[in-house]
Amino acid sequence: MEKSNQIKGILCVLAAAFGFSLMTFFVRIAGDLPTMQKAFFRNFVAFFIAAGTLLVKKEPFRIKKGCAGDIFFRCLFGTTGMIANFYAIDHLGIADANMLNKLSPFFAILVSIFLLKEKPGKMDWLALLVAFLGALLIIRPRSSLTVGPALLGLYGGFGAGTAYAFVRRLGKKGERTPIIVLCFSLFSCLLTGPFMIFQYQPMTGKQLLYLILAGCSAALGQFGITTAYKFAPAKDISVFDYTQVIFAALWGILFLGEVPVPLSILGYVLIIGTAFFRWHLMKKKETGVAG
Numbered sequence: 693m694e695k696s697n698q699i700k701g702i703l704c705v706l707a708a709a710f711g712f713s714l715m716t717f718f719v720r721i722a723g724d725l726p727t728m729q730k731a732f733f734r735n736f737v738a739f740f741i742a743a744g745t746l747l748v749k750k751e752p753f754r755i756k757k758g759c760a761g762d763i764f765f766r767c768l769f770g771t772t773g774m775i776a777n778f779y780a781i782d783h784l785g786i787a788d789a790n791m792l793n794k795l796s797p798f799f800a801i802l803v804s805i806f807l808l809k810e811k812p813g814k815m816d817w818l819a820l821l822v823a824f825l826g827a828l829l830i831i832r833p834r835s836s837l838t839v840g841p842a843l844l845g846l847y848g849g850f851g852a853g854t855a856y857a858f859v860r861r862l863g864k865k866g867e868r869t870p871i872i873v874l875c876f877s878l879f880s881c882l883l884t885g886p887f888m889i890f891q892y893q894p895m896t897g898k899q900l901l902y903l904i905l906a907g908c909s910a911a912l913g914q915f916g917i918t919t920a921y922k923f924a925p926a927k928d929i930s931v932f933d934y935t936q937v938i939f940a941a942l943w944g945i946l947f948l949g950e951v952p953v954p955l956s957i958l959g960y961v962l963i964i965g966t967a968f969f970r971w972h973l974m975k976k977k978e979t980g981v982a983g
Contacts, residue, residue: 698974701924705932708916713939714909716790717947719781722902725895727778728887730903731880734774737907738914739877745870755875759867766858766872767879773851774880780845791831792845794824794937797930799853804926807857808864812927815973819966823934826962829955830937856921856930863922873914931970934963 719730746753755763773796780789797820804810812820862872895903920929938960944950952960 695974695977697923698928701920701922701929702932702971704916704920704923705929706916706935708913708920709933709936710939711909711912711914711916713936713943715906715913716940717943718902718906718909719778721947722895722899722906725893725899725903726888726891727775727782728884728891729893730906731775731778732884732888733903733907734910735877735880735884735907737904738873738911739881741908741911742870742874742877742915746874749870751868751870753871753874755871756865756867759862759865762858762862762865763867763872763875766855766862767876769851769858770855770876771851771880771883773848773855775884776844776851777848780841780848783841789841789845789848790937790940791828792842793849793852794827794831794934795846795849796852796856797926797933798824799850800856800921800926800930801853803854803857804860808861808925810860810925810927816927816931819931819970823931823963823966826959826966827934827937829959829962830941830952832955853926856917856926859918860921860925869915869918869922872918873911876914928974932967935967938963 715734719734722730743753777789777793780792801810801812801816801820805812859872917933923929941950941952941956941960945952
């Protein structure tokens with residue numbers, strides 16, 4: 693059952709990576725809009741999707757007993773990390789900001805050590821280090837990083853990783869995925885809404901459509917990542933989050949005319965190779981246990 697949950701967790705992480713890569717793509721082609729406006733729409737659509745899911749399933753809009761604190765910290769770290777990441781994207785460029793945000797799996801594992809008592813093994817650390825090296829080759833950070841935005845981008849990775857650890861703990865307590873996504877989306881909208889109102893910039897029909905699609909893609913990412921960390925610990929599945937870089941590269945090639953350089957291709961090979969190795973090792977252990 694444990695190995696089956698790990699596989700389910702991996703599939704959910706892959707779905708989340710696909711969704712978040714689409715979100716980044718739609719946010720980018722939405723053009724030059726205020727950060728808080730983009731952040732608001734990212735969660736506004738997800739809120740209604742989560743609420744609709746609860747209504748269709750006829751489930752109560754209620755947080756389980758003993759989960760309110762973890763919900764709050766998931767929302768706090770997730771929202772502030774998201775805003776920091778969006779700010780970094782606006783002031784550093786997508787490549788540099790993405791590099792900093794891709795530190796989230798490391799933070800998820802580190803926080804899980806203290807929060808969940810889940811200790812990673814040597815192979816877990818090795819897989820993460822190789823995958824991070826692959827991401828580094830793809831985005832090739834430049835020396836133009838400025839201290840303020842770079843620190844905020846680093847916090848974006850920390851916020852996301854810490855939020856994932858709290859999601860994992862909520863999963864252990866049996867809290868439902870739609871409730872976690874609903875609370876996060878509502879919290880984010882309430883926090884970014886006032887800024888969005890005062891800084892609102894009129895949008896064209898295309899820009900509005902792109903932000904709505906970004907919100908839908910973010911909802912897929914949120915549902916995927918929330919469900920993933922309920923199935924399995926960060927040390928077992930977080931390495932697969934790096935496939936978001938692969939998906940993002942595909943959108944760049946297909947729609948933005950961005951052809952990857954040889955170093956990027958090497959990075960893709962490292963990421964896919966690491967993910968495959970982890971998958972193979974897991975299946976081998978599962979077969980050994982079954983035998």
